[in-house]
Each structure stands twice: as structure tokens, then as C-alpha cells.
Amino acid sequence: MLEQIAQHIPQITQRVKTIRHDIHRYPEIRYQESRTAQVVEAFLGECGIPFRRCAGTGIIAVIGNGKGRVVALRSELDALPMPDDSGLPYASVNEEAAHACGHDGHIAILLAVAWVLKQMEEKIQGAVKFIWQPAEEGGAGADRMMGRCAR
Numbered sequence: 001m002l003e004q005i006a007q008h009i010p011q012i013t014q015r016v017k018t019i020r021h022d023i024h025r026y027p028e029i030r031y032q033e034s035r036t037a038q039v040v041e042a043f044l045g046e047c048g049i050p051f052r053r054c055a056g057t058g059i060i061a062v063i064g065n066g067k068g069r070v071v072a073l074r075s076e077l078d079a080l081p082m083p084d085d086s087g088l089p090y091a092s093v094n095e096e097a098a099h100a101c102g103h104d105g106h107i108a109i110l111l112a113v114a115w116v117l118k119q120m121e122e123k124i125q126g127a128v129k130f131i132w133q134p135a136e137e138g139g140a141g142a143d144r145m146m147g148r149c150a151r
Contacts, residue, residue, distance in 0.1 A: 027079030068126030
């Protein structure tokens with residue numbers, strides 16, 4: 001199975017890199033991650049991965065046949081309320097927010113994993129739940145997700 005996963009990675013690498021740069025350029029702070037959530041949802045929709053919103057801007061997606069164990073993988077959506085001093089060509093255009101702790105990368109990595117596993121979904125015994133959580137940076141987003149979206 002590892003060989004099959006490795007074969008899929010080159011097909012998605014540039015796409016998720018582009019998504020990461022886009023999310024980095026347009027960071028949003030806790031519970032304001034509307035654009036970021038739309039980017040995630042658009043990608044999941046293109047992949048044919050069912051998803052639902054939770055706790056405002058949070059997203060939960062599931063793949064697999066559901067006949068077995070469930071594994072959950074999680075990412076954050078929010079940025080920090082600070083300027084982006086990175087100097088990167090895709091630096092934040094929002095002077096008051098920056099993905100300074102890597103959530104843009106987490107989002108992109110989780111999207112890549114979802115895409116790869118979707119290509120192999122028939123081999124998944126059980127389910128993989130993908131969670132994009134809002135407000136990780138001091139906004140109790142995990143509490144809201146668990147309290148309202150546990151199913």
C-alpha cells in the first residue's frame with residue numbers, strides 16, 4: 001500500500017502547494033476563516049469527498065466504507081493576529097494576520113492526504129475522518145467542534 005501512496009503523491013504536490021500559498025496570502029483569524037473554509041470545501045468537492053460544516057467555519061469530511069475502525073486526522077484553519085514579515089512572494093496581503101505557525105501547511109497536507117486516500121478508498125476498511133478546526137489559536141475551536149460535531 002505504501003508504494004501505491006507514493007505513486008499518487010507527485011500527481012497532487014503542485015496543486016496543494018498552490019493551495020497552501022493561496023491560504024498563506026489570505027490568512028484569517030479565529031472564527032473568521034470563511035474564505036479558507038471555502039477553499040477547503042472547493043477542493044473536497046472536486047475530489048468527490050463528502051463534507052459538512054461544523055462550529056461555523058470548521059469542516060469534517062469522511063472517506064472509507066465505515067466497516068471497521070475510524071482514524072481521525074486534524075488540521076487548524078486560523079492564522080495569528082500579527083503582520084507577516086516573511087518576505088515571501090505569497091506573503092499575507094492582510095496586514096493584521098499571518099500564517100506564522102504553519103496552519104497553511106497543515107491545511108494543504110491534510111488536503112493532499114485526503115486526495116491520496118480517496119484514490120485508494122476501496123482499500124480502506126473502516127473510515128478516515130478529516131477535521132479542519134477553526135480557532136485553534138486561543139478561540140476554543142476544538143471544544144466547539146467536539147461539542148457540536150461529535151458524530
